[in-house]
Amino acid sequence: MGIRSTHVGAAPRTLLAAAAAATVAVSLAVPGTGLAASSVPSTPQADAAGIINLPPGYQYDVLATAGETPVTSTESGQTFAMPEDFDANVVVTDSGGQQWLVTAHELTRVREGETFFGDAGKAYVPEQATTDDGDVDGWGSVTRIPLSSNGRKAGPAQVITTGLHDLCAGALTPWGTFLVNEEFPFPGDTTKPYRSGWVWEVDPITGAQTKLTGMGRFSHEQEALAGDGAWYLTNDFGNDQFVFRFVPDSAQDLVHGDLFGLAFNKATGTGTWVGPLDTDDPTADMVSRGYSRSAYGFSKGEGIVASPDGQSLIFTESGAPTSTNPGRVWKFTDLTDEGLKGTVIAEGDFATLSHPDNIRFSPAGDLFIMEDNGSATATKANGGMNEIRVLPAGMTGTENTKVFATLPNGGEPTGPWFSDDGKLLYLSIQGDPSRSIVIRGPESFGNAYPR
Numbered sequence: 001m002g003i004r005s006t007h008v009g010a011a012p013r014t015l016l017a018a019a020a021a022a023t024v025a026v027s028l029a030v031p032g033t034g035l036a037a038s039s040v041p042s043t044p045q046a047d048a049a050g051i052i053n054l055p056p057g058y059q060y061d062v063l064a065t066a067g068e069t070p071v072t073s074t075e076s077g078q079t080f081a082m083p084e085d086f087d088a089n090v091v092v093t094d095s096g097g098q099q100w101l102v103t104a105h106e107l108t109r110v111r112e113g114e115t116f117f118g119d120a121g122k123a124y125v126p127e128q129a130t131t132d133d134g135d136v137d138g139w140g141s142v143t144r145i146p147l148s149s150n151g152r153k154a155g156p157a158q159v160i161t162t163g164l165h166d167l168c169a170g171a172l173t174p175w176g177t178f179l180v181n182e183e184f185p186f187p188g189d190t191t192k193p194y195r196s197g198w199v200w201e202v203d204p205i206t207g208a209q210t211k212l213t214g215m216g217r218f219s220h221e222q223e224a225l226a227g228d229g230a231w232y233l234t235n236d237f238g239n240d241q242f243v244f245r246f247v248p249d250s251a252q253d254l255v256h257g258d259l260f261g262l263a264f265n266k267a268t269g270t271g272t273w274v275g276p277l278d279t280d281d282p283t284a285d286m287v288s289r290g291y292s293r294s295a296y297g298f299s300k301g302e303g304i305v306a307s308p309d310g311q312s313l314i315f316t317e318s319g320a321p322t323s324t325n326p327g328r329v330w331k332f333t334d335l336t337d338e339g340l341k342g343t344v345i346a347e348g349d350f351a352t353l354s355h356p357d358n359i360r361f362s363p364a365g366d367l368f369i370m371e372d373n374g375s376a377t378a379t380k381a382n383g384g385m386n387e388i389r390v391l392p393a394g395m396t397g398t399e400n401t402k403v404f405a406t407l408p409n410g411g412e413p414t415g416p417w418f419s420d421d422g423k424l425l426y427l428s429i430q431g432d433p434s435r436s437i438v439i440r441g442p443e444s445f446g447n448a449y450p451r
Contacts, residue, residue, distance in 0.1 A: 051437070057442035060437045062435050064086075067081045070157065071159045073158070076128040083159070084105065084124065084434050085122065085434050087103070087168055087170075087430070088181075089415035103428065107122060109136075136164070138164055141161060166182055166184060169303055178201070181200075181222060182220055183219050214248065214256050219236050220235070226311070231245070235297075240293040241283065241301055242261045242283060242296065258275060259282055260275035262296070263296040265296070269342050270342070274291060301318070302316040303358045303370075308365050318372065319354075328356070330342050331345045345396040353401060356369045363422035364447055366445075366449040372386065385406050388405040390402045409431060413427055
């Protein structure tokens with residue numbers, strides 16, 4: 001299907017049927033001010049296609065739609081419908097200069113006798129490997145889309161890795177591989193060697209996958225590499241859990257190394273590292289050493305990214321249960337082998353910021369925060385509509401965050417990734433159906449967000 005162009009607020013409701021291939025454009029001027037829209041904060045305008053509401057001057061293209069866009073397996077040559085639940089994104093360039101948007105899919109295979117977190121009825125690609133590759137043969141997969149110079153889809157989509165499990169947020173290593181995270185161990189995976197609950201390193205060109213056992217087996221959300229050479233990892237099981245720190249034996253070997261758990265004292269804002277831990281169950285190891293999850297952990301850890309200078313970390317505590325805890329955004333500083341300091345830089349309040357999840361720094365150093373309100377729709381001031389909020393560089397406080405976008409119809413924004421030149425923001429939207437989109441504005445995201 002070709003790309004259609006519509007104008008926000010100008011198209012009739014009947015255009016919703018064409019939403020899967022919509023491009024949304026809006027006015028570049030702020031009426032009555034003589035200023036470009038990017039010069040002052042602007043309220044997102046209603047999207048006639050019902051996908052994402054953006055400020056005046058910003059537009060998006062749909063790159064792929066779950067269940068509709070064809071995707072061909074590089075393992076088997078078979079073609080499928082694009083799998084559901086787009087999540088983590090990275091952009092890589094191959095040896096021929098072709099750029100690819102590489103995406104993880106957060107899907108849980110439904111098996112007889114297992115009902116936990118099943119994704120029955122959703123589009124998926126089954127395991128395509130013909131030999132045992134050590135995974136759980138799940139529905140989690142990694143796809144890629146070739147990109148043109150303006151960030152649009154430039155050719156057929158491919159699925160390059162299959163058989164993983166419920167892939168959440170991710171990271172791009174300095175050497176160009178994609179780290180994807182299994183959000184929880186599969187319930188039926190109870191015999192060693194365990195096949196699920198790991199971080200996997202995926203080659204975005206060949207699709208080869210490596211199980212990173214050194215990073216531990218738990219409900220992974222995301223990891224971030226800090227300037228101290230260690231990787232910091234969050235646990236998103238849905239309740240109080242620990243943050244972990246993996247110190248590799250050598251920089252590019254993420255299989256071997258030592259894993260530590262953070263015993264964080266919220267009263268003093270300081271934490272110490274405990275370990276090395278048993279990587280098969282580091283959470284149980286922490287508890288056996290006398291560190292309870294409720295006293296020393298965080299409530300549903302989500303996104304984690306290094307600061308632009310690599311010397312600190314930003315981490316989202318999404319909050320659980322969702323009906324009572326709106327979550328918060330933390331900053332970790334003074335990273336050492338002994339411990340760290342932690343301060344809240346944006347406190348959730350339901351009215352403004354609730355359940356922060358995925359995060360990403362723009363090239364200008366502004367922090368883009370994705371909300372995941374889940375079932376807590378009644379407690380959000382705007383009726384539970386997920387927002388993308390921006391905390392401008394150098395600022396703290398929820399009151400200083402700005403609304404960049406809102407997602408109608410229950411969509412959740414995930415997998416934010418900025419292009420190297422700062423002109424584009426790639427985003428996954430988990431909805432019905434899920435979509436992969438690219439956003440561009442009147443100015444580069446390399447320019448500071450309006451205060």
